[in-house]
Every structure is written in C-alpha cells, then in structure tokens.
C-alpha cells in the first residue's frame with residue numbers, strides 16, 4: 001500500500017491562487033502569457049484517506065494541484081460556471097447507501113450498493129491526462145478500479161454491445177437540473193470493448209482521498225483517451241444495451257458531440273480547433289493535443305478500420 005500525498009507529487013511552481021486561476025482560465029482562449037505564482041499549495045484535502053496502490057498505467061506528468069482539480073469543474077447539475085460545482089456541490093449529501101442499478105442485457109441485474117461494488121477491489125492511484133472538449137487540460141491523480149471488474153460481476157449477455165451510464169436525477173438536490181441546459185439525467189455511453197479496456201476506470205477518489213462531490217462523488221467514470229464529458233459523474237445506473245445509446249451531449253448538439261468523442265486534434269469542434277490545448281494553469285495553448293489524448297498505443301487498435309472523422 002502506498003500513500004500519495006498531494007504536496008509530494010504536485011509541482012508547486014504550477015500552482016496558481018484559485019481566484020486568479022479561474023479568472024485566468026476564463027480569459028484563456030487565445031491568450032499568450034504564462035501565469036506565475038509561487039504561493040504555497042494548500043494542504044491536500046478533507047482528510048478522508050483511501051488505501052491505494054500505485055498503478056503502472058499512470059502518466060509521469062506532474063498532476064495539477066488539489067485546489068485546481070476541486071475548484072475548476074464541469075458538473076452542470078450544480079451550475080454551468082467552472083466555479084459553481086465547488087460552491088454548490090459540497091453541501092449536497094449523496095444518498096446513503098449509494099446504489100447503482102444494474103439493468104439490461106446481463107445475467108445479474110439488480111441494485112448494487114457501492115459497498116458491494118468495492119468489495120474485493122484494490123483501489124489504484126491512476127494519474128491520467130484529462131482533456132476537456134472546451135480546450136483545457138489537466139493531469140488528475142484519480143483513485144479507482146477497472147470498470148471491467150464491475151462489468152464481469154454483472155455477467156453481460158452476448159447481446160450487450162454498449163454500456164449506458166446515468167447520473168442521479170434529483171432536481172431538488174441538484175439545482176442545475178432545474179435549468180434545461182442539458183437533457184436530464186446526464187447520460188453517457190461506451191462500446192463494450194471500450195468499457196472493458198484496462199484504462200477505463202470507475203473513480204471513487206482523487207489524490208488518495210474520497211472524491212469530493214464536485215468531482216462526481218461517490219462514483220464516476222473516467223475514460224482518459226476521450227474528452228472529459230464522457231466521464232459521467234455520480235452514477236446511479238449502468239445498463240447493458242444492444243443499440244448505441246444516445247448521450248446527453250449528442251442530444252444537445254450532435255454535430256459537435258458524437259458518441260465516440262475520442263480526443264482527436266484533427267477533428268475540430270464546430271466552434272474551435274482541437275489541435276492544441278491549454279494545460280492549466282497556463283493561460284495559453286501550450287500543448288499540441290495528441291490523438292487519443294496520448295493513449296494511442298493502448299487504444300488505437302479498438303478503432304482499426306473506422307473513419308474517425310465520421311465516428312467522432
């Protein structure tokens with residue numbers, strides 16, 4: 001068992017004060033300067049530690065700070081502003097016990113309490129690159145386990161070709177769901193081989209600690225070679241299906257958000273190029289975006305023979 005402390009693995013030189021960071025990020029598009037701020041990094045976190053082991057699948061890149069990762073979020077259930085999830089999600093109380101409904105083409109449907117899902121799992125520190133479709137990126141030290149482990153417990157049938165993931169729908173608890181910015185609940189999906197891929201994890205923590213609400217507590221999906229929105233948060237349902245699910249983002253704008261949403265520098269978003277990215281807290285597009293977010297060696301074979309311009 002190794003214990004990872006944020007202060008040990010975060011490069012202090014990349015830390016920027018939260019407010020500056022948010023302002024910087026808002027101003028990011030097209031800007032051409034670097035923010036420097038040597039302010040000390042706050043002690044990581046709220047102290048709910050998890051027992052973890054290091055994963056060989058982690059990137060060697062320096063992770064963003066706890067503060068970045070937990071105050072600059074997309075979680076429309078708590079507002080569309082990047083700072084809103086951190087403001088409004090902490091007061092939310094995820095239901096206890098949290099259960100995931102297993103449905104569809106499988107031999108073991110039913111409601112699985114999170115505790116049972118985690119039984120026998122070894123939690124791993126998985127440091128992954130995260131590329132948001134909006135153009136920014138971070139490096140996030142998740143704590144999670146392979147989604148494949150849970151899928152195997154469900155015993156999908158041969159008809160199960162896709163897995164659909166659904167976020168909790170509770171407009172009384174999640175103020176953002178009272179606005180129709182998206183079709184609620186938030187729905188995402190993966191093809192079965194993508195879901196079974198060893199890089200695909202369910203995360204329950206970040207920086208060795210229990211996942212903060214704004215990052216998708218208590219259980220969220222992480223698929224590092226796809227745009228961040230594929231990583232559905234606060235999952236309450238997993239359904240095995242024959243047909244490709246229609247995701248919330250496909251419904252929102254099909255020309256911009258396809259089912260696959262693999263990170264691809266040569267397939268642009270209708271409103272902006274995807275060729276480069278802003279690695280926060282930098283203010284400018286300081287990195288070239290890599291095909292499959294740099295995970296091509298592991299995942300390119302999943303898409304052999306597919307036209308990635310058509311299946312974006």
Ligand SMILES: Nc1nc2c(c(=O)[nH]1)N[C@H]1C(S)=C(S)[C@@H](COP(=O)(O)O)O[C@H]1N2
Pocket residue numbers: 069072073074075076077131132133167186214215216227228229230231232233234
């Ligand atoms: N339920 C739900 N899941 C979601 C989102 C959301 O709005 N609602 N936003 C997605 C987007 S666009 C991104 S970039 C990531 C952000 O994850 P993070 O806030 O932990 O970095 O969550 C994804 N999962």
Ligand SMILES: [Mo]
Pocket residue numbers: 074131132133134227228229
């Ligand atoms: Mo995103």
